[in-house]
Amino acid sequence: MxxxxxxxxxxxxxxxxxxxxxxxxxxxxxxxxxxxxxxxxxxxxxxxxxxxxxxxxxxxxxxxxxxxxxxxxxxxxxxxxxxxxxxxxxxxxxxxxxxxxxxxxxxxxxxxxxxxxxxxxxxxxxxxxxxxxxxxxxxxxxxxxxxxxxxxxxxxxxxxxxxxxxxxxxxxxxxxxxxxxxxxxxxxxxxxxxxxxxxxxxxxxxxxxxxxxxxxxxxxxxxxxxxxxxxxxxxxxxxxxxxxxxxxVGRSFKIGVVGGVGPAATVDFIEKVIKNTPATRDQDHIKLVVEHNPKIPDRTENLIAEGADPTVAIYAACKRLENDNADMIAIPCNTAHAFVERIQAYLSIPIVNMLSETVNYIEKRHGDKTCIGLLATSGTIASRVYQQTLDQNSARSNGHNKFSMIVPDADHQAIVMDVIYGAQGVKAGFVNDEVRAKLKRAITYLVANGADVIVLGCTELPLLIAQDEKFDVGGKKVPVLDPTEILARKCVALASPIARKAA
Missing domain, CATH: 3.40.50.12500 (Rossmann fold)
Structure with missing residues (x-):
């Protein structure tokens, strides 16, 4: 049966x-x-x-x-x-x-x-x-x-x-x-x-x-x-x-957040949810429950080296959010999305896919841009999760893939990793002009090699450069997109009755 x-x-x-x-x-x-x-x-x-x-x-x-x-x-x-x-x-x-x-x-x-x-x-x-x-x-x-x-x-x-x-x-x-x-x-x-x-x-x-x-x-x-x-x-x-x-019976919608991956990016995501929520009083805001677990094994280490597998830790965090009556889950970590497909089928609530929402955003807002430049951890790049998301978008478009994707060369990828993981990088708490200048070098490289839209595909990077639809790169206006911002807006649209009416 x-x-x-x-x-x-x-x-x-x-x-x-x-x-x-x-x-x-x-x-x-x-x-x-x-x-x-x-x-x-x-x-x-x-x-x-x-x-x-x-x-x-x-x-x-x-x-x-x-x-x-x-x-x-x-x-x-x-x-x-x-x-x-x-x-x-x-x-x-x-x-x-x-x-x-x-x-x-x-x-x-x-x-x-x-x-x-x-x-x-x-x-x-x-x-x-x-x-x-x-x-x-x-x-x-x-x-x-x-x-x-x-x-x-x-x-x-x-x-x-x-x-x-x-x-x-x-x-x-x-x-x-x-x-x-x-x-x-x-x-x-x-x-x-x-x-x-x-x-x-x-x-x-x-x-x-x-x-x-x-x-x-x-x-x-x-x-x-x-x-x-x-x-x-x-x-x-x-x-x-x-x-x-x-x-x-109606009840308050609740967003569950897998936090700690990384810690500053979690705070950044929550701030963006609050910022994007139409509210005139405390009670108009959306309920959030955060499972802040910085002990989840490093996703990049697992994907490019012999690091511990974070699948169970991410799944456990999602189950705790599920048990705390969250209606959906947000994971403000691009690299962690390499593990989402492994666990989604075992959850009763959906994970809002930040990568899919980012690609959908580009198609809707910047459909005339065909080359996407990706700045991300080496783990995200190696997992090809963004490329797979583009392939899925192509499948929905009857096999026509309107987007291509480029990533930094080895030297510029090393700069990106130093910006994220370096002794004076974002994860170490350094958010200053020196680190920002390094990131701009990688952006300039991608634009010089054909990128006409940039995706800040690591949630630490938007701590340095905010989303800008007209980012100036050597006189060329290039959209620089923040998947954390895009994810926050999508979560608000799904959770907020006020936002749904306004949409």
Whole structure:
């Protein structure tokens, strides 16, 4: 059987610990939903719970939620490690800060209130007055207003809440009181108190009662038996997992950077990402995670001599970025791209190929230039990775290779290597006019031998000469291109919503 024919079950996690009664009820209902799902809707249910010291009156109007936020974050990280596809969070209090947590986590949380809104729109489309039984904290935060009273819903929907006295003496006491549902009392006084709260809402004109506390759903059947038109929000939440699509949840895009190859070039790349990002405030910038590992074996030493193979080290860095929820990987090192093809197939996220982007840039911006002069390490030149990129470009153009490439002769290549690796070279921290003058000698050589565009094919070189579309070489205007700059711009275009709209 082919791999693509194997049907894998969707894995849904249920976070427990934020209310034992409510989360246990949701888990039980989710298990039943999963058991009844058809072959195309197979669901594997996972339950997770850690020790959480909930305060006695977590739903009080001025309750503190810091510990709850951190608990939810930790639990979501646990489900990420368990490779769950999505998570159910049975806690209305936690949904008041869901956006804060979702922005920092890759695993999508199925939105409980959105599921309730969708259910009501489908089953009771003509609703005008909805009674809400929720905690004083959630009520103060306006959670339900966010979903039912915004511009995206019917403007004539009215949310009703119990009178202040009923809210405190009946609703909060029924859930949080000594003989309340949280303490295991699912009948008797707790039902009587909830019934009084429901009657208050019905007297205000409520057409349906929506539990905004997961504990209330555990006794919805008992209230329904007393004639209360109440829905079971835990059941609705469980069933929503069947139709959930991960792409429904947005999160911040994150660029992973394999750093340390070399260290200064890494900083240069990050600065260029920041510079090229359209932003008016901190929050407009792109999330970055850097695996800064200067201990990765030298790429050039491996390619031209008997140096250690850096493949595993580069792969390990990429896997750490993958595990840190990066959406794509940038490697600001030209020579390292000789190893990209070896590892890309084993990663679940793409490496943005700096060399391919550079060739694409030349074709788009300087298509009339046919001879590319390459300044790079001897390892990059020996690996022929740029030449292979040109060959791939030619294959896409029906075999017509419009570009040729030249490199320095032995003497000028020695100058380039001294500029990069010398005792007073860039990797040693020397960025001055003397080193810059050496590099210009190599540029002049390439231009004299026919190059009409120069590629600074080592990420240390742009530390000496910035990208210049009209670089003057003996009176001739020659574009000098910085692949680091080109890579940064491409990453911004892929990651930034603002940049995508502007493109």
């Amino acid at each position: 082919k791999v693509e024919q194997i049907q894998r079950a969707m894995s849904v996690g249920v976070i427990g610990g934020l209310g034992a009664i409510g989360s246990a009820d949701l888990y039980a209902k989710m298990t039943k939903v999963a058991a009844k799902a058809g072959p195309s809707e197979r669901i594997k249910v996972q339950f997770g719970q850690q020790a959480f010291d909930d305060i006695d009156m977590a739903g009080a109007e001025n309750a503190q939620t810091n510990a709850r936020k951190l608990y939810v974050f930790d639990m979501l990280r646990e489900f990420e490690q368990r490779k769950s596809n999505a998570v159910l969070l049975p806690c209305f209090i936690s949904h008041t800060f869901l956006d804060e947590v979702q922005a920092e986590i890759s695993i999508p949380v199925i939105d409980m209130v959105a599921a309730i809104r969708h259910h009501l729109a489908q089953r009771l489309p003509k609703l005008q007055k909805i009674g809400i039984l929720t905690s004083s904290y959630v009520r103060k935060k306006g959670l339900f207003e966010k979903y039912f009273c915004g511009a995206h819903v019917q403007p004539d929907v009215q949310l009703l809440y119990p009178a202040a006295a009923i809210q405190h003496a009946c609703l909060m006491r029924a859930v949080y009181g000594t003989t309340g549902i949280k303490n295991g009392y699912l009948d008797g006084e707790s039902i009587d108190l909830l019934y009084r709260a429901c009657r208050d809402l019905l007297d205000q004109g409520a057409q349906v009662i929506v539990p905004g506390m997961t504990e209330i759903s555990t006794v919805a059947e008992a209230l329904s038996a007393r004639g209360i038109p109440i829905i079971d929000t835990n059941q609705i939440y469980a069933e929503s997992a069947l139709s959930f699509k991960a792409e429904q």
